[in-house]
Amino acid sequence: MTESDTQIHKGLAGVVVDTTEVSSVDAESNSLLYRGYPVQQLAARCSFEEVAYLLWHGELPDAAQLADLQSTGRSQRVLPAPVVDAVLALPTTCHPMDVVRTAVSVIGAHDPTEQDSSREANLAKSVHLLAQIPGIVALDQRRRRGQDPVAPRDDLGFAENFLWMTFGEVPDPVVVHAFEVSMILYAEHSFNASTFTARVIASTLSDLHSAVVGAIGALKGPLHGGANEAVMATFAEIGTADRAADWLDDALAHKRKIMGFGHRVYKHGDSRVPTMHESLVTLVEHYDRPDLLALYTALESAMTERKNILPNLDYPTGPAYHLMGFDTPTFTPLFVASRITGWTAHVMEQLGANSLIRPLSRYVGPARRDVP
Numbered sequence: 544m545t546e547s548d549t550q551i552h553k554g555l556a557g558v559v560v561d562t563t564e565v566s567s568v569d570a571e572s573n574s575l576l577y578r579g580y581p582v583q584q585l586a587a588r589c590s591f592e593e594v595a596y597l598l599w600h601g602e603l604p605d606a607a608q609l610a611d612l613q614s615t616g617r618s619q620r621v622l623p624a625p626v627v628d629a630v631l632a633l634p635t636t637c638h639p640m641d642v643v644r645t646a647v648s649v650i651g652a653h654d655p656t657e658q659d660s661s662r663e664a665n666l667a668k669s670v671h672l673l674a675q676i677p678g679i680v681a682l683d684q685r686r687r688r689g690q691d692p693v694a695p696r697d698d699l700g701f702a703e704n705f706l707w708m709t710f711g712e713v714p715d716p717v718v719v720h721a722f723e724v725s726m727i728l729y730a731e732h733s734f735n736a737s738t739f740t741a742r743v744i745a746s747t748l749s750d751l752h753s754a755v756v757g758a759i760g761a762l763k764g765p766l767h768g769g770a771n772e773a774v775m776a777t778f779a780e781i782g783t784a785d786r787a788a789d790w791l792d793d794a795l796a797h798k799r800k801i802m803g804f805g806h807r808v809y810k811h812g813d814s815r816v817p818t819m820h821e822s823l824v825t826l827v828e829h830y831d832r833p834d835l836l837a838l839y840t841a842l843e844s845a846m847t848e849r850k851n852i853l854p855n856l857d858y859p860t861g862p863a864y865h866l867m868g869f870d871t872p873t874f875t876p877l878f879v880a881s882r883i884t885g886w887t888a889h890v891m892e893q894l895g896a897n898s899l900i901r902p903l904s905r906y907v908g909p910a911r912r913d914v915p
């Protein structure tokens with residue numbers, strides 16, 4: 544068979560390119576399982592650190608395994624000088640995703656085990672990145688606000704410490720819980736564009752940090768992770784709930800994509816949205832912002848009525864992060880801080896049974912011709 548008579552699957556839609564044991568996304572039953580566990584149960588009963596362990600090792604940790612992960616991770620939270628310097632050297636005009644991408648690259652360049660791609664070395668790098676990324680995101684948001692950095696605390700869990708480093712205080716448990724739920728829901732989603740990018744890079748036997756840097760680049764786009772911040776831009780444009788339907792009609796008439804709606808795999812709604820919506824409602828009550836929920840609901844109803852296209856996870860996380868106090872451009876880096884677990888689990892899986900990822904293309908350019 545040649546490249547010219549194979550069927551083209553534009554955007555790889557519907558193509559199964561490999562097996563995975565990390566997670567299963569079932570559009571028909573609207574389910575998302577991490578290593579067999581429904582993500583709703585994980586969000587209700589586990590910490591994000593337990594979920595990270597599950598994604599990397601295939602099983603939930605026992606008490607000793609969790610304590611070990613926590614003590615290793617917590618001891619690696621302080622950013623080394625080269626990473627701090629790299630963050631501070633970047634202009635505040637650049638996007639915060641550029642900052643995380645650059646900082647991960649710097650971490651890789653300083654890692655003496657960078658060329659060691661054994662599972663053991665890659666696991667250590669994954670734990671290290673999970674520990675470091677919150678500090679990078681927090682430092683960047685604070686410097687943009689003219690605030691001094693806040694040192695991490697090793698007596699706090701992942702979510703609490705992240706919020707502490709960003710805001711200089713540990714917020715109400717309602718807020719911590721909503722943040723932790725968002726981290727768990729964002730952690731993993733099979734062969735999405737950024738994870739596939741990481742697997743393509745890993746498949747060339749490049750290093751784990753390179754795979755993560757590439758994945759960050761893929762996540763940045765508004766058709767993927769960048770949609771969570773785009774949702775807040777949409778809300779700002781609409782203003783109030785009573786304007787949502789007219790705004791939508793105009794946007795659709797201009798063929799605009801409505802950010803936070805639609806999904807390549809789910810066609811009957813994203814399995815994670817109800818859980819994150821519940822958390823958003825608790826935040827709306829906590830911060831007394833019924834106007835934001837009204838706008839959220841008005842746009843969702845109008846979109847369902849006009850197009851029958853349902854929200855994806857980025858729709859509730861956008862306003863949730865806004866209520867927590869994060870600046871809008873920081874939202875997608877928050878996604879990175881969570882998805883680092885899924886990406887690295889996939890890099891290790893790819894390397895465990897590697898085959899170079901290299902598809903074909905059908906040439907449709909000029910026929911063979913001679914240079915004059």
Ligand SMILES: CC(=O)SCCNC(=O)CCNC(=O)[C@H](O)C(C)(C)COP(=O)(O)OP(=O)(O)OC[C@H]1O[C@@H](n2cnc3c(N)ncnc32)[C@H](O)[C@@H]1OP(=O)(O)O
Binds near residue numbers: 765806852857
């Ligand atoms: C965590 C995540 O990364 S979830 C994804 C986050 N991304 C977004 O929210 C961006 C907005 N959504 C989209 O652009 C799309 O729904 C995607 C990229 C997520 C999925 O796209 P695809 O599977 O390629 O579907 P595609 O873009 O072909 O959409 C099919 C039809 O629905 C329409 N459609 C899909 N999503 C939307 C949307 N958000 N707004 C308006 N129309 C939409 C398309 O215009 C298309 O219509 P047509 O057949 O008349 O041309």
Ligand SMILES: O=C([O-])CC(=O)C(=O)O
Binds near residue numbers: 735
């Ligand atoms: O699966 C996808 O295509 C995008 C997505 O929802 C995710 O990565 O969480």
